[in-house]
Amino acid sequence: MRTTETSSWMKQLTSSSRQGRHGHALHLFFTRLCLQPSIHGLVDPYPAAVPTALRACAHLANAASGRLIHALVLTRPALASDEVVATALLDMYAKCGIISSARKVFEEMHVRDLVVWNALLAGYARHGLPEHALVLAVKMRGLGLNPDRVTWNAAVSGFAMAGNDRMASDLVCAMQDDGFQPDVVTWTSLVSGSVLNFRYGRARMLFRQMVAGRAHVMPSSATVSSILPAFAGVSDIKHGKEVHGYAVVAGVEQEVTVSSALVDMYAKSGLVHEALRLFDKMSERSTVTWNSMIFGLANSGHCPEAVSLFDRMLREGVKPDHLTFTALLTACSYGGMVEIGKTLYRAMREECGIEPRLEHYACMVHLLGRAGKLDEAHDFIKAMPVEPDCFVWGALLGACRSHGNVELAELAASHVRTIEPSNAASYLLLSGALASAGKQNEVFKIKRSVKRRRVKRLDGCSWLETS
Incomplete structure (x- = not known):
């Protein structure tokens, strides 16, 4: 490519990256490689473009494209020895969760500055390995490289996400002792x-x-x-509204992550009309936002509206994912829309190319079971290509209790107990089915079995506030 063409192309690539259009940035990068004549059978990408393309892969969690770029880098000695490219490679693997490859890139680097150490440390923390992140931070200091605020925040984040509150708090104290006050990232x-x-x-x-x-x-x-x-609960919604007010005052309400979280909060609290109002105001909606709204409509009994929203989703060109169909099948189950549910289940596989997961199978069993189609639900389970879990059998067991099919309830309960012997729900549902059928002696046997096995029953809960 001529110099002027290269300069124009680099501006487009950089602009796309800065605007967060990472998919477009990758498209520009790979299109240029396809159009560029090869030199000795090898393409020679513009060096400054490689880190930008790798950053796009990191943002998109597109490890496949990242590996292709890595393979290309290895064919060009100038790129393979470039520290900026190596850092971008490490960061890409770390953000994609391929920590072993990130570690390999790290170990092959001749020069490692603080940015490099932080990239690997953040990768450990982000993907459930906070202890490894802490060991790395200690090793840094042992080599005379003092951690900065990014280092501390990554370590705190790792332990916080792992649910180790005590360690996260101790690290915040250590961070302060090291001269860094907790900032918005820490909190x-x-x-x-x-x-x-x-x-x-x-x-x-x-x-x-x-x-x-x-x-x-x-x-x-x-x-x-x-x-x-x-x-996102009935008892806490007034405090959620206060945070919503803060979001409005701070000017962040319209940011897609905030507005999506607001839609999800109102929908889960049963305030569907408020959720819809915010949903319609959004200038940009992610698949997560659509899923939250469909779930909200389904769980609030607005089942036909949930399916209609899915049709609108498709018209607007948004690609559904597996959670979308979980929400839709839930809506069909609650709304008694058996045929629509079957149609959507087929469309998930045949039109959208999404292979069913266990939650989809459980939804279908629930859909058929609620409609009283117990034999069809049982046949559906027997035809599953994967082993049913306790939720699938539990859906059938619950339906058998509702419709008084004791024989099938006993079969489903036996499967649940085999999978989860300590699950009290199977005993409770089966005893309910037997009680409805007037088999009190059998009910007493189950109660004695529960006491003998010391199966733990779940405690009840209330939405009433205590303060």
Whole structure:
């Protein structure tokens, strides 16, 4: 390519990367390689373009394209020895979760600055290996390379996501002793880690400390979108609305991550009309947003509307994923729309190319079972290409209880007990089916079996607030 053409192409590539159009950036990169004449049978990419393309792979978690670029790099000695390219390769593998390859690139590098160490450390932390991240941080200091704020935040994030609150808190203290005050990234890591591990009370406490305590750190859009799932319940919605108000004042309500989290919060709280209002206001919607809205409609009893929203999703060119069909099959089950559910199940495989997962099989059994088609549901299970789990058999067991089919209920219960011997639900559902059929002696036998086996029953819960 001529110099002027190369310069124009690089500007397009860089612009796409800065605008977050990473898919387009990769398209530009690979298209140029296809059009460029080879030199001695090898293409010779513009050196500055390679790190940009690798960053696009990292953002998209596109490891396949990243490996192709890595293979290309290895054919060009100038690129293979370039430190910027090596750093981009390491970061790409780390963000794609291929830690072994990231580590191999790291070990082959002759010069490792703080950015390189942090990239590998963040990869360990992000993918459930916080202890490895901490060991790396200690090794850094042993080699005379002092951790910076990025290093500390990565380590804190790793332990927070792993649910090790004590270690995360200890690292925050160590971070302060090292001269770095926790910033918005630190607090967001702590909050999101608590939410990820379903410790919603702790997440709310941390958020309050962040905005109203001595920290006085202003939450970012990432913080807001992280904390909102902690308010996705009837008893907490008023506090969720307060966070929503903050998002409006801070000017982050329209950011896709925040607006998606708001839609999800309102939908899960049963405020479907509020969720729809926000959904329709959004200028950009991710597949996650569509899924949240479809789930919200389904769980609130607006089942035909959930299917209609899916049709709108397709018209707008949004590609559904496996969660979309879980939401749709749930809507069909709750709405008694058996034939529509069957049609959507076939479309998932034949038109969208999505192979069913166990949750889809469970939804289909639930759909057929609720409609009283118990034999068809049982035949469906027997035809499954994978081993049914306790949710699949549990769906059939629940339907048998509702429709009084004791024989099939006993069969389903035996399978659930084989898979999860300590699962109390199978005993409770079977005893309910037997009680409905008037077989009290059998009910007493099951109760004695539960006591003998010391099966733990789940405690009840209430939506009433205690304060």
